[in-house]
Amino acid sequence: MIRVIAGGKKSNGWLYEACAEYEKRLRKPYDLVWDFVAEEKLSERVARLPKDTFVILLDEHGRIVDSLEFSKIVSEPLSSGRDVVLVLGGAFGHFPDELIRRSNFVWSLSRLVFPHQICRLILAEQVYRAQEIALEHPYHHA
Numbered sequence: 001m002i003r004v005i006a007g008g009k010k011s012n013g014w015l016y017e018a019c020a021e022y023e024k025r026l027r028k029p030y031d032l033v034w035d036f037v038a039e040e041k042l043s044e045r046v047a048r049l050p051k052d053t054f055v056i057l058l059d060e061h062g063r064i065v066d067s068l069e070f071s072k073i074v075s076e077p078l079s080s081g082r083d084v085v086l087v088l089g090g091a092f093g094h095f096p097d098e099l100i101r102r103s104n105f106v107w108s109l110s111r112l113v114f115p116h117q118i119c120r121l122i123l124a125e126q127v128y129r130a131q132e133i134a135l136e137h138p139y140h141h142a
Contacts, residue, residue, distance in 0.1 A: 007039035
């Protein structure tokens with residue numbers, strides 16, 4: 001399972017519908033579960049995760065990878081039965097040092113800066129793409 005712990009409010013309207021389009025295509029273990037929390041509660045929520053959870057922090061200062069590499073990063077822990085948690089900050093997206101230390105991978109979507117709501121859509125699409133790459137389906141054709 002992939003859980004997204006997202007700071008801020010739930011998506012609404014067109015963004016919710018767009019994310020739902022990708023989510024309905026996801027199959028175990030790539031299915032997404034969204035956990036919306038107040039931004040100041042992100043560290044607390046991550047601290048309660050089991051120690052073997054693979055934590056990916058989305059941060060503008062993280063490493064930029066292509067979709068093939070992201071698929072490998074996500075698929076390896078999933079294939080060994082580990083849960084993957086992606087942590088997405090709120091509007092300001094700054095993470096405390098203890099959260100950065102707890103993460104297994106710090107990922108930047110782009111050198112561009114996106115509103116955190118748009119990051120949710122990009123994230124949903126990339127998880128779907130990772131699934132399709134892992135299953136060797138033709139969705140990813142690069």
